Amino acid sequence: MKSKTIIFTTIIFFIFSASSLAWIEKKQSNENTGKNWWVLYFAEPKSDKLNFIIENHSDENNFHWEILSNKKKIQEGEAEIKKGSALQLNPDLALASENKKITILVISKDEKKEIYKNL
Amino acid sequence: MLNFIFNQILFYTSIAVILFIPGYFLLLAIFGKSKILSALEKFTLSFGLSIIAVDIILILLDKFKLSINANSILFSLIAFIILCYAVFLLQKEKQAENSSNSNYSKKQTSLIILIIFFSILIRAFFLSHTIAPTGTDLGHHMYWTKKIIETGKIPAYEKIEIIQKDNAYSISQPATIDDFIIGEHLVFASIGLISKNNVVSAFPSIILFLINIMGMFSLFILAEKLFSSLPYGKNISITVLFFVGALFALSGSQGNFVSGGVIGNLLGNLLIPLIFYFFFRAISEKNSAFFSLGIFTSFGLAYTHHLSTFIFASSLLSVLFFILLFRGKEFFSEIKKWLVLIFSPRVLTIIFLGVIFFFFVRMPSYIENQAVKTIVGEPSRSTKAGLSLAQIFSTVGESRATLGTIGIILLLVFFKKNKYHSALILGWFFSIFIMSWKPTLLHIDIPSSRIGNYLIFPLILAGAFAINWIFFDYLYAQKEDRYYLNKNWKLSAFLILMLYISTGGFMSEAQSINPKKSNSDFIETFAVSKYLSQKTNYEDIILKDHNYVLADSWMKVFLMRDYNYPFTRSFLFRYDAPTHEQCTLWMISQPKSSEAKECFAETGINFVVVNPYYDSSQFSNSKEFWKIYSSNLIGTYYKPKK
Numbered sequence: 001m002k003s004k005t006i007i008f009t010t011i012i013f014f015i016f017s018a019s020s021l022a023w024i025e026k027k028q029s030n031e032n033t034g035k036n037w038w039v040l041y042f043a044e045p046k047s048d049k050l051n052f053i054i055e056n057h058s059d060e061n062n063f064h065w066e067i068l069s070n071k072k073k074i075q076e077g078e079a080e081i082k083k084g085s086a087l088q089l090n091p092d093l094a095l096a097s098e099n100k101k102i103t104i105l106v107i108s109k110d111e112k113k114e115i116y117k118n119l
Numbered sequence: 120m121l122n123f124i125f126n127q128i129l130f131y132t133s134i135a136v137i138l139f140i141p142g143y144f145l146l147l148a149i150f151g152k153s154k155i156l157s158a159l160e161k162f163t164l165s166f167g168l169s170i171i172a173v174d175i176i177l178i179l180l181d182k183f184k185l186s187i188n189a190n191s192i193l194f195s196l197i198a199f200i201i202l203c204y205a206v207f208l209l210q211k212e213k214q215a216e217n218s219s220n221s222n223y224s225k226k227q228t229s230l231i232i233l234i235i236f237f238s239i240l241i242r243a244f245f246l247s248h249t250i251a252p253t254g255t256d257l258g259h260h261m262y263w264t265k266k267i268i269e270t271g272k273i274p275a276y277e278k279i280e281i282i283q284k285d286n287a288y289s290i291s292q293p294a295t296i297d298d299f300i301i302g303e304h305l306v307f308a309s310i311g312l313i314s315k316n317n318v319v320s321a322f323p324s325i326i327l328f329l330i331n332i333m334g335m336f337s338l339f340i341l342a343e344k345l346f347s348s349l350p351y352g353k354n355i356s357i358t359v360l361f362f363v364g365a366l367f368a369l370s371g372s373q374g375n376f377v378s379g380g381v382i383g384n385l386l387g388n389l390l391i392p393l394i395f396y397f398f399f400r401a402i403s404e405k406n407s408a409f410f411s412l413g414i415f416t417s418f419g420l421a422y423t424h425h426l427s428t429f430i431f432a433s434s435l436l437s438v439l440f441f442i443l444l445f446r447g448k449e450f451f452s453e454i455k456k457w458l459v460l461i462f463s464p465r466v467l468t469i470i471f472l473g474v475i476f477f478f479f480v481r482m483p484s485y486i487e488n489q490a491v492k493t494i495v496g497e498p499s500r501s502t503k504a505g506l507s508l509a510q511i512f513s514t515v516g517e518s519r520a521t522l523g524t525i526g527i528i529l530l531l532v533f534f535k536k537n538k539y540h541s542a543l544i545l546g547w548f549f550s551i552f553i554m555s556w557k558p559t560l561l562h563i564d565i566p567s568s569r570i571g572n573y574l575i576f577p578l579i580l581a582g583a584f585a586i587n588w589i590f591f592d593y594l595y596a597q598k599e600d601r602y603y604l605n606k607n608w609k610l611s612a613f614l615i616l617m618l619y620i621s622t623g624g625f626m627s628e629a630q631s632i633n634p635k636k637s638n639s640d641f642i643e644t645f646a647v648s649k650y651l652s653q654k655t656n657y658e659d660i661i662l663k664d665h666n667y668v669l670a671d672s673w674m675k676v677f678l679m680r681d682y683n684y685p686f687t688r689s690f691l692f693r694y695d696a697p698t699h700e701q702c703t704l705w706m707i708s709q710p711k712s713s714e715a716k717e718c719f720a721e722t723g724i725n726f727v728v729v730n731p732y733y734d735s736s737q738f739s740n741s742k743e744f745w746k747i748y749s750s751n752l753i754g755t756y757y758k759p760k761k
């Protein structure tokens with residue numbers, strides 16, 4: 001009987017702690033819960049297209065974006081993206097010309113990220 | 120929330136179905152309803168035997184070209200259970216009725232429960248900081264687990280590599296890997312398939328957590344049997360539980376190995392004490408059923424972890440040596456008794472089935488690939504040339520090593536006459552000690568620190584014995600009501616010694632817990648992995664950095680293209696080895712160099728994933744790369760074809 005008590009309490013302790021760990025991991029693995037980060041990437045990384053996506057997992061919702069051709073600003077805009085959402089922007093391809101480095105610069109509060117293609 | 124609760128219910132049901140029920144029915148088939156095993160022994164043994172039974176069943180499914188999926192696993196487990204139950208109903212032979220000596224007093228039971236509570240609590244607290252799937256080794260193992268889940272087959276353990284031939288680099292055809300053994304992955308795949316849990320979740324670490332807890336019990340029940348002849352035997356086993364469970368919950372091969380995903384060692388630490396338990400009971404109780412289970416579990420270990428198998432085999436030989444040493448001429452009469460056990464129908468059946476399985480169903484991959492040769496010979500690196508005594512003490516924990524050493528000396532000097540328990544602990548300890556201290560003596564070529572970790576269990580047994588012998592035997596006079604040492608002095612000395620051990624144990628645990636460790640940075644690695652799995656195909660070759668990208672080994676689990684995909688810039692010191700390829704280093708550290716350009720051209724690598732804080736300027740300054748992905752901790756570059 002005492003042996004069974006030991007087994008029973010072990011099972012209870014284990015299930016309680018393992019479930020708590022699973023819950024903690026679930027929260028840690030959620031891209032938004034308690035996180036403050038955002039990401040910028042090209043929708044079509046291997047082509048010449050400049051479509052880009054801002055994916056927001058931060059508390060900041062306002063983003064300013066600029067398109068630079070060899071460091072010269074050729075287009076800019078504002079975007080409001082809620083936490084947990086993503087926005088795709090499709091710049092005019094005509095802006096891009098050959099032998100130019102086209103940079104997408106995105107600024108949110110004090111944070112700046114850029115991606116580019118050397119066309 | 121409801122989804123989470125449902126998922127948890129399914130998960131724990133899967134654990135019961137996979138990790139307890141098959142072993143329970145196997146024990147029922149062998150021992151029937153006899154009281155030869157206590158409930159706690161049945162609970163612990165069911166777990167170890169289930170792991171082996173499930174491995175064998177899944178290997179057989181694969182051998183007969185049946186897909187490994189939730190249905191096939193459940194049906195075959197039901198068939199196995201029915202078979203065991205039929206054997207139970209049919210067996211007419213009466214089992215030995217020795218009642219297991221596991222009745223603890225109320226106080227002892229409360230103490231055991233308290234120790235278990237702290238054992239689980241300390242591990243859970245530590246794991247709460249590391250439960251996210253980020254461990255490098257765990258990432259490697261989960262690739263193979265997911266491969267089984269996705270394909271329904273036992274995988275061929277192979278990988279592609281960047282190779283250099285005639286001054287030109289290329290990607291090799293898949294070549295065999297010796298480091299992985301199927302037994303490390305089948306249990307995880309089974310639980311993943313039945314519980315529908317993704318391998319990129321807490322579930323693998325929780326299973327390892329359970330294996331670690333059950334490993335603790337396996338040492339506990341072994342200690343119960345080893346010291347059952349001593350009047351303070353139960354105190355020794357409770358001390359063992361305290362040492363292995365609460366006091367050294369994290370250091371060495373315990374909590375740290377759970378979070379790191381060191382599956383093989385954890386399974387080894389579960390199965391080795393169980394095998395010793397079976398053989399000890401077989402020989403001391405002249406019971407062939409235990410002998411057959413010892414053979415069965417040893418066989419299972421061979422399909423689970425090569426290093427543990429090697430350690431166990433060496434320890435067993437060493438134990439035999441100590442029995443020979445202690446028993447002298449009587450050793451050969453002992454052998455005769457053992458032969459009676461070996462030539463019993465049960466044992467012969469298990470050996471026969473094992474041989475059939477080994478030669479006609481599946482060999483352990485390290486034997487099939489003749490990888491055993493790679494661990495025999497002169498140490499090939501300084502890390503394999505042996506540990507100093509100070510390093511051994513550091514590996515196993517200073518206080519544990521001190522107390523364990525006292526126990527070893529006591530057993531060696533005073534307990535030679537004792538039948539088997541001294542020989543078992545001494546043999547187990549000395550074989551591992553020599554392998555980690557002077558591997559050249561035995562011609563083995565394995566990292567010494569990895570072997571050193573196996574010293575922990577025999578040292579815990581010896582240490583628990585020492586502390587109890589000193590305070591419950593030696594300092595207690597044979598005459599009633601009289602102590603060699605005043606009772607208060609004795610109590611004080613006991614408390615001081617426990618304080619010393621506890622301080623050492625808890626200090627090492629405190630060092631293992633790092634609450635400041637970031638819990639969320641791995642999210643960015645997983646995000647880029649999902650992005651690359653969508654935007655790239657088999658023609659694209661990715662290179663990533665292991666030095667500064669967190670949880671990078673998990674990228675392969677998202678991409679599932681090869682074990683070695685994405686290719687990796689390894690730890691920088693590894694490139695000092697003259698035989699190590701340099702391409703992966705050049706392509707990230709100096710991508711504009713002529714060597715790197717050749718590497719990119721010859722290997723076809725066109726995506727590079729790095730941490731922008733450490734590796735971005737070399738790519739930004741090059742017109743050959745596009746930066747296509749940018750987050751705080753991840754920068755990804757694409758190299759378009761010209």
